[in-house]
Every structure is written in structure tokens, then in C-alpha cells.
Amino acid sequence: xxxxxxxxxVFVQAVETGSFAAAAVKLNLSRxxxxxxxxxxxxxxxxxxxxxxxxxQSLSEDGQIYYERCLRALAELRAAEAMLxxxxxxxxxxxRVTMPALFGRYCVAPILxxxxxxxxxxxxxxxxxxxxxxxxxxxxxxxxxxxxxxxxSGLMTRRLAYxxxxxxxxxxxxxxxxxxxxxxxxxxxxxxxxxRADTVRSWLLPERGRPTAEIIPxxxxxxxxxxxxxxxxxxxxxxxxxxxxxxxxRVEKGELVCVLANQPGMVFETxxxxxxxxxxxxxxxxxxxxxxxxLPRLIEL
Numbered sequence: 391x392x393x394x395x396x397x398x399x400v401f402v403q404a405v406e407t408g409s410f411a412a413a414a415v416k417l418n419l420s421r422x423x424x425x426x427x428x429x430x431x432x433x434x435x436x437x438x439x440x441x442x443x444x445x446x447q448s449l450s451e452d453g454q455i456y457y458e459r460c461l462r463a464l465a466e467l468r469a470a471e472a473m474l475x476x477x478x479x480x481x482x483x484x485x486r487v488t489m490p491a492l493f494g495r496y497c498v499a500p501i502l503x504x505x506x507x508x509x510x511x512x513x514x515x516x517x518x519x520x521x522x523x524x525x526x527x528x529x530x531x532x533x534x535x536x537x538x539x540x541x542x543s544g545l546m547t548r549r550l551a552y553x554x555x556x557x558x559x560x561x562x563x564x565x566x567x568x569x570x571x572x573x574x575x576x577x578x579x580x581x582x583x584x585x586r587a588d589t590v591r592s593w594l595l596p597e598r599g600r601p602t603a604e605i606i607p608x609x610x611x612x613x614x615x616x617x618x619x620x621x622x623x624x625x626x627x628x629x630x631x632x633x634x635x636x637x638x639x640r641v642e643k644g645e646l647v648c649v650l651a652n653q654p655g656m657v658f659e660t661x662x663x664x665x666x667x668x669x670x671x672x673x674x675x676x677x678x679x680x681x682x683x684x685l686p687r688l689i690e691l
Contacts, residue, residue, distance in 0.1 A: 397434075404424060409447060410424045428440065462682065462683055465683040480511050481672055482512065484514075486532070487516050487517070488533045489516065489518060491519060492617060493534070493536060493660075494518045494534065496688070498685075500688070501688070502677060502680070505677060509673075517530070525665050526665050531671070532674055532678070533663040535660070536658055537659070546663070546664050547661050548661065548662045550681050551682075551689050553689045554633070554634050554656065555594070555633055557649050559626075560624050560645060560647070563626040564649070566626075576605065579628065581629045581630065581631075582609060582623055583606070584616065585613065585614055594656040596654045602656070616632060616633070620637055620640060633658075634689060635689045662678045662681060664678075
């Protein structure tokens with residue numbers, strides 16, 4: 391079993407830091423040692439985890455899948471350690487968390503509420519808001535943020551999961567208007583768009599071997615609430631571009647159908663952000679580990 395774990399920490403650090411050289415600095419190893427550890431791991435697994443050139447490295451498809459599973463496994467190990475520690479040190483005190491309103495209600499709050507049930511001494515204060523708060527100034531212990539992170543000094547971050555955006559529509563709409571088979575086909579369809587502060591959000595649609603397409607389909611309906619967009623799509627108002635976690639239940643019920651299945655789908659990162667501290671409180675560490683372990687299951691379609 392020890393051999394099975396060999397190299398996993400190095401691999402994860404190489405992904406998190408973006409390069410073997412940065413991982414070497416973080417782990418106090420030589421760049422050669424990092425490269426050899428990853429090579430041994432690839433040889434044992436029989437797959438290539440990174441696409442490597444002289445100037446850059448990026449995760450392969452197999453590497454991405456393995457990385458996500460490694461994160462979950464490491465989170466489980468940390469959670470087990472925290473559980474042992476919690477047997478010696480009771481988890482008590484208040485944990486204040488800010489999160490995006492809809493994503494928080496669907497995906498984050500259920501995990502944290504389950505954590506609170508496991509630890510009767512843990513108090514939760516959850517704030518559901520789409521604005522970016524100042525954690526220190528407003529007294530929050532933890533923030534959950536989607537998409538690209540803004541720079542901020544004195545803050546620590548940890549990637550929790552990836553969420554994918556998909557184009558979907560109701561069966562009745564597709565029966566009446568046909569099913570788009572390519573991005574070009576979207577020109578012939580009606581859409582329901584997300585609109586806020588006088589700005590319409592573009593749809594970002596990756597294409598294999600090409601730059602990501604950024605389009606704004608024609609639409610008579612623009613809404614500033616993602617759940618309202620999902621409801622409009624169910625009612626047959628047109629195509630919608632929505633996160634998998636929001637439409638999973640509707641897809642399972644047959645109310646919505648995902649289209650453009652041959653396209654990879656846009657992926658956004660979800661991070662935990664917290665103020666830098668010499669020693670992370672046990673309650674905060676438990677919350678972060680629980681989110682790393684459980685969020686991917688709730689986000690995936």
C-alpha cells in the first residue's frame with residue numbers, strides 16, 4: 391500500500407503549483423526528484439499524466455481524472471486524521487462561511503449541515519451572497535468562490551472541485567425545433583440568456599483543436615437568475631447554458647436534455663478561500679476537507 395501512495399503527493403503538488411520547478415521548491419526537493427517521482431507514477435499507472443514540452447506542462451485527460459480522485463483520497467485521509475484529532479480535541483466554536491447564493495444552497499450548505507450534525511459543538515453561520523466579501527473585514531472564516539480568483543494578500547486557497555457548463559433544452563423544444571449538433575447550429579435556435587447589470591453573459595463553448603467559442607445566441611428572454619433560466623428551459627422557452635449541478639435533477643426527471651454531447655463543455659474551478667493563519671482551526675480544516683471529498687459528487691451530472 392505504501393508503494394501505491396508513492397508519488398501521489400508530489401503529483402498533486404505539481405498540479406497545484408503549475409510546474410515541476412515550483413513543486414520542487416514547495417516540497418524542498420530537486421526538480422529532477424519531482425520529475426522522477428511523476429515518471430514512476432506514470433509507469434506504474436501505465437498512462438501519461440502530463441503533456442510536457444520544453445516550455446510548458448498541462449494535465450492529460452487521464453491526469454485530470456486521476457488528480458480529482460487523488461484530491462478526494464487525500465481529503466479522506468486528512469478527514470480521518472482530523473477525526474482522530476477531534477477525539478482528543480472537541481470541535482467547538484463558530485464557523486462563518488460566505489458562498490454564492492444558488493450554488494451554496496444546492497451544493498455547499500448540505501455538506502456543511504451534515505458536518506454540523508456530526509459535531510454538536512460546531513456552530514454555523516452561512517451567508518448566501520454573490521458579492522465578493524472582504525473576509526477579514528467582515529469576519530468570515532471561509533469563502534467558497536467559483537471561477538477565476540481575484541488577487542488578494544493574506545489569503546490562502548484550495549481548489550475544491552470543477553464544475554461544467556452544458557447547453558440543454560426541454561424535450562418539447564427539441565421536438566419542435568430540432569436538436570443542434572454543432573455550435574454553428576445554435577444560430578437557428580432561440581435561447582434563454584443570463585442577464586445582470588445591463589450585461590448579457592456570453593456562452594463559452596470549447597471546441598476540440600480550436601479556441602473557445604464565445605457567443606451570444608439570439609434570445610427574446612433574458613433573466614438574472616439561473617434557476618429561473620432552468621425553469622424557462624423546462625417550459626420550452628429555448629436553449630439554456632447552465633451548470634451541471636443545477637440541472638441534474640431536471641435531467642434525471644426527463645425535463646431537460648443535454649445537447650452538443652460531442653463538445654467538451656466549459657469547466658470552471660471552485661475554490662475555498664480563507665485568511666492566512668499560523669494554525670488553521672480544526673473546524674475550518676474539517677469543513678474544507680468535507681467539501682473536497684463531497685462537492686465533486688454533487689456537482690457532476
